[in-house]
Structures are given as C-alpha cells and as structure tokens.
Amino acid sequence: xxxxxxxxxxxxxxxxxxxxxxxxxxxxxxxxxxxxxxxxxxxxxxxxxxxxxxxxxxxxxxxxxxxxxxxxxxxxxxxxxxxxxxxxxxxxxxxxxxxxxxxxxxxxxxxxxxxxxxxxxxxxxxxxxxxxxxxxxxxxxxxxxxxxxxxxxxxxxxxxxxxxxxxxxxxxxxxxxxxxxxx
Numbered sequence: 001x002x003x004x005x006x007x008x009x010x011x012x013x014x015x016x017x018x019x020x021x022x023x024x025x026x027x028x029x030x031x032x033x034x035x036x037x038x039x040x041x042x043x044x045x046x047x048x049x050x051x052x053x054x055x056x057x058x059x060x061x062x063x064x065x066x067x068x069x070x071x072x073x074x075x076x077x078x079x080x081x082x083x084x085x086x087x088x089x090x091x092x093x094x095x096x097x098x099x100x101x102x103x104x105x106x107x108x109x110x111x112x113x114x115x116x117x118x119x120x121x122x123x124x125x126x127x128x129x130x131x132x133x134x135x136x137x138x139x140x141x142x143x144x145x146x147x148x149x150x151x152x153x154x155x156x157x158x159x160x161x162x163x164x165x166x167x168x169x170x171x172x173x174x175x176x177x178x179x180x181x182x183x
Contacts, residue, residue, distance in 0.1 A: 037153050093119060099170050
C-alpha cells in the first residue's frame, strides 16, 4: 500500500491541475452531446498507477470539478464522481504494477490496459449514468449513450496516452542494481 506523503500531495495537486488544463483546453467534441475526446484520463491513469488510488481519486475529483466550474454551467457531480471513481479504481487495479520502480514491460502494459478498460467501463457505463438518473432525473437512453461513448473514447485515449506516459516514466527510473561504483 502506498503511503500518503508530501510526494503524494504534490502528485494530487499537479495531477488535478494538468487534468483541468487538458480537459478544459484540449477537448474535442464527439458526435454525442456532452461528451468529448479528451486525453486527461490517460494522465489520470498514470497518476493513479504511480501514486495509488487516493491520488487518482482526488486528482480526478478536483480536476473534473474545476473543468465543470470553469465552464459556468454548474458542476455536474455525477461525472465528477465518476472521474474520482475511475482514478481510485485505476490505483487499486494497477497497485501491482511497478511503474515507479522502472519495470513496465509487455506484461505491465497489458495489465495497465485491462485495468483502465475495466475502470472506465465501471465509471462511465455504471457510475455516471446511474448518478445522472438518480441526481438529475436524466433520460435513461441519453445517459447510457453518453456513458458508453465516453467509456469507449476514454479507453482508446488512455491506452495511447496513459501507456506512453507509463513507459516514458518507467524508463527514467534507474533499475535496481544498475548503478555501479567507479574506482
């Protein structure tokens, strides 16, 4: 279990800020209303894989809150909560990955992508539509179409962006025993 440290707090703050910037300014509208092609979930999956479920949940919650708040339409809590759920689940499912130890090979990539696909499906096809119905009395067909669309888009963008971030980050970590003392 990862400890809650200053490093984790900094990761939450930086993760939330980057999540906000990517979600607010790098989003491409999809054909389904109120859904976008966004790359911030790849970043969130990376943050969760490296720093754990609490960091993932809080970075997603805070970042998504500020995205909604900045648009001025009000905070759409069902989707904010779904972002937090995604971050938390990614942190839990990827807890055995050793991205922060410089070990992220083929097995890690496969595990990461299975974890992110399951986490997106649960967050966007389960949590978000159900909360939309309970909290906002939204039409069932509409919210499940949005949820399925969001899940598919997020799975694809996370597979690309999240995987690349994990690979790049893991390559910056020296392998155990790789440093040798010179005479």
